[in-house]
Every structure is written in C-alpha cells, then in structure tokens.
Amino acid sequence: MSEDIIQYSVVVSVYNSENSLKLLQERLSAVFNSLNSSWELILVNDCSRDRSWDVCMELASKDDRVTAINLANNFGQHAAAMCGFSYASGDYIITMDDDLQHPPEEIIKLIKTIKDGSFSVVYGQYDRRKYKWFKNICSIALNKLISEIISSGYIATTFRILKKSVIKKLINFRQCNVIIDVLIKDIVNKRDIGQVKVKHHEREIGHSSYSYTKLFIHAFNMIFNYTVWPLRLATMAGLALSLLSILLAIYYFIDYFIKQVPIAGFTTLIFIMTFLFGITLFVLGIVGEYVGRIFLNINQKPQFSVKEIYKNGKYVV
Numbered sequence: 419m420s421e422d423i424i425q426y427s428v429v430v431s432v433y434n435s436e437n438s439l440k441l442l443q444e445r446l447s448a449v450f451n452s453l454n455s456s457w458e459l460i461l462v463n464d465c466s467r468d469r470s471w472d473v474c475m476e477l478a479s480k481d482d483r484v485t486a487i488n489l490a491n492n493f494g495q496h497a498a499a500m501c502g503f504s505y506a507s508g509d510y511i512i513t514m515d516d517d518l519q520h521p522p523e524e525i526i527k528l529i530k531t532i533k534d535g536s537f538s539v540v541y542g543q544y545d546r547r548k549y550k551w552f553k554n555i556c557s558i559a560l561n562k563l564i565s566e567i568i569s570s571g572y573i574a575t576t577f578r579i580l581k582k583s584v585i586k587k588l589i590n591f592r593q594c595n596v597i598i599d600v601l602i603k604d605i606v607n608k609r610d611i612g613q614v615k616v617k618h619h620e621r622e623i624g625h626s627s628y629s630y631t632k633l634f635i636h637a638f639n640m641i642f643n644y645t646v647w648p649l650r651l652a653t654m655a656g657l658a659l660s661l662l663s664i665l666l667a668i669y670y671f672i673d674y675f676i677k678q679v680p681i682a683g684f685t686t687l688i689f690i691m692t693f694l695f696g697i698t699l700f701v702l703g704i705v706g707e708y709v710g711r712i713f714l715n716i717n718q719k720p721q722f723s724v725k726e727i728y729k730n731g732k733y734v735v
Contacts, residue, residue, distance in 0.1 A: 426450065426457040426529070427508030431498035435516040436469040438623045443477050443484065445522040453526070459484045460502040461516075465492040479731040490723040495576070496598050501722045503585045512579045513598075517621050520577045524616040528579040531614040538584050538606050542577035542616035574599035577616060594719040595639045595711070642707050649708070652701040659697060663690075 428446055432439065443459060450457040461474045461484065474486035487501060499513055512528065514520040524542060532540040580588075580602075587605045588598065602611070641647055727735040 423456065424458050424508045425455045425510065427460060427502075427506035427511045428457065428525075429460045429462065429499055429502030429506060429511060429513050430516050431495045431502070431513075432461050432463045432466060432470050432474060432516045433492075433495070433498075434466045434468045434470060435623075436466075436473050438516060438518050439470065439473045439477060441623075442516065442518055442522065443481065445518075446525075447481075447483075449522050449525055453529070457483060458507060460487065460505055461485070462487045462489065462498040462502045464489055464495065464498040475728045478728045482730050484729070486728040488725045488728070490725040493722045494595075496596050497594075497722045499576075499598060500589065500591075500596055501724065503589050505727075506582075506585060509582050510579055511582065511585050514577050518623065519619050519621050521617050521619055524577070525579075527614045527616055528577075531612050532579050532581070535612045537612035538581045538610040539602055540579050540612040540614060541573070541575050543573060543613045544575065544577075544618035545615050573613075574602075592718070592721055593643075593715045594721050595643050596721055597640050597643065600640065600643075642711060648704045652704050655697065656701065659694070 430442070439461065446457070446459060459477075459481075461477065463471045463474050463486065465488075471486070471488050474484075474488070478484040478486040485505060487505065489498060489501065493501075502513075503511060510529070510532065512525055514522070514525075520542070528540050528542060531537065584602070584606060588601055591601050724735060726733055
C-alpha cells in the first residue's frame with residue numbers, strides 16, 4: 419500500500435463468480451479514486467467450483483490493494499465474511515456481494531451516511547429488489563425473519579458498512595453457523611444503526627449461486643441458532659394436545675354415561691397412540707437439533723478454515 423493507514427476495507431465473499439470479479443475491482447477502484455481515499459479489497463473464496471480462485475490470485479498479483487483468501491471448504495457467505503473481517507485493516511469495513519447486484523458506486527451513500535449520522539453500522543436498503551419474482555418473495559421473507567429475530571425497525575442486508583470497533587467485537591464470536599446481523603444486534607445499540615436507500619441491479623453476469631435450498635438453510639440456521647421459537651412451539655403444541663385430550667375424555671364420558679354410546683376402545687387407542695407418538699418424535703427432533711448445535715459449538719467446530727492467502731504475487735500463508 420502507498421498509504422500507511424487504510425481508510426476502507428471492502429470484504430467480498432466469493433462463490434462461483436469468475437466473470438464478475440475483474441469488473442468489480444475496476445469499479446471499486448474508480449469509486450475510491452473519486453473519493454481520494456486509501457482502500458483494500460479482501461476476496462474470500464468460499465471453495466468455488468469455477469475459476470474464481472484463479473481470478474482472485476490474478477487480481478492480487480496485479481494490485482497490491484487486493485488480498486485473496488482461499489477457504490479449505492464451503493463455509494457459507496457469513497462465515498467467509500467473518501474470515502475477511504479477521505484480515506481487514508480499514509477504519510471502516512464494507513461488505514457487498516460478488517455479482518455486482520450491489521453497485522460499487524452506491525458505497526458513497528453508505529460512507530456519507532455512517533459519517534454524517536455518527537452511526538456504527540449502516541445498511542443499504544434496496545429501493546427495489548432485482549431478483550426473479552419468487553426469489554424476491556423468499557428474500558423479503560428471509561429479511562423479515564432476521565428483522566423479527568433482532569427485534570429491529572430496519573431490514574438487514576449484506577450491503578453494509580461497519581466501524582472497525584464493531585468488527586473487533588464481531589471477530590470474537592467463534593461459533594459455527596454464524597449470522598452476522600444477529601451478532602450485530604447483540605453488540606450495537608439500535609440507535610447506532612442507520613440505513614440508506616441504495617440501488618439494486620439485476621444480475622447481468624452468470625447465475626445466482628444462492629439457491630432456494632441455501633435460503634432455506636440460512637433461515638433454518640437463524641431460527642435454531644438464535645431463537646427458542648421451535649421449543650416454545652413444541653410446548654404450546656403439547657399444551658394444546660393435553661387440552662384436547664381432556665376435552666375428548668369429557669366428550670366420551672358424557673356419551674357413555676348419558677347417551678349410553680359404547681366407546682370403540684381399540685380404534686380410539688390406536689389413533690391416539692399413533693398421534694401422540696408422532697408428536698413426541700417431533701418434539702424430540704427439535705430438542706435434538708438444539709443439543710446437536712450445542713455439541714458442535716462445545717467441540718469448537720471451526721467457523722472457517724483458511725487454506726491459503728495470496729497477495730503481491732506470492733502466497734502469504
């Protein structure tokens with residue numbers, strides 16, 4: 419770097435985006451040149467299946483502001499970002515997607531908002547999402563879920579800027595299946611979190627690597643890692659079934675003693691046992707999911723594992 423102090427670090431989780439990375443770096447360079455600011459780009463390759471890692475190394479060999487990090491396995495977008503945070507040197511850290519749906523030029527709005535509003539974190543709020551209609555619905559639902567979990571009045575997105583002080587706290591969280599925005603809620607006061615309207619472009623290069631399965635897994639991880647909603651649901655279901663059993667007992671009691679209607683014992687017994695057995699397995703599955711996640715964290719399953727780091731035309735690690 420020509421400057422000793424880096425003002426901005428841009429952290430990008432990379433997955434199957436070989437065709438968009440060069441243009442991303444060029445547009446970022448133009449943005450920070452217009453701001454006359456020092457910056458760095460940290461590309462974290464999340465075990466891509468295409469040539470993304472080769473492109474990352476090529477960029478890192480040509481531009482000393484670029485650091486390329488290759489993960490040993492696919493750990494997910496949030497874990498890859500946490501890895502990038504560990505190597506970020508800037509006073510402000512910016513996260514964005516690798517597919518150019520987050521226009522680099524909109525970073526200027528994030529920077530202005532976090533400085534003018536004295537915020538610790540600022541999220542870019544999309545004026546209009548440019549996904550396909552069904553993915554739009556899934557994305558909105560996922561963001562609403564995050565908003566409910568963190569009990570906030572804002573919608574969290576992956577296009578954000580954070581102060582270095584927040585990053586220093588974030589990287590202390592080492593649990594697997596991490597969700598960055600939920601962690602931010604725990605360490606930053608709502609009043610210190612801002613938002614600004616930004617553009618969201620359609621994907622022009624390649625295809626989205628964030629499938630519906632990944633969206634479901636992401637939502638699943640949020641619910642089981644950061645809430646007790648399933649346990650409360652199971653408790654309410656148990657109470658409702660108990661109440662239903664009492665009402666059925668009263669109903670059969672009235673029928674037998676007042677209307678003299680015989681009770682078909684074997685059929686009723688089989689139905690009730692099958693139903694309750696299914697509910698029991700369902701509740702045990704929920705409890706088992708929580709116990710399994712506790713087990714993984716106690717045994718310190720890695721949040722991410724770095725295979726190699728490439729910078730200035732050579733391997734650093």
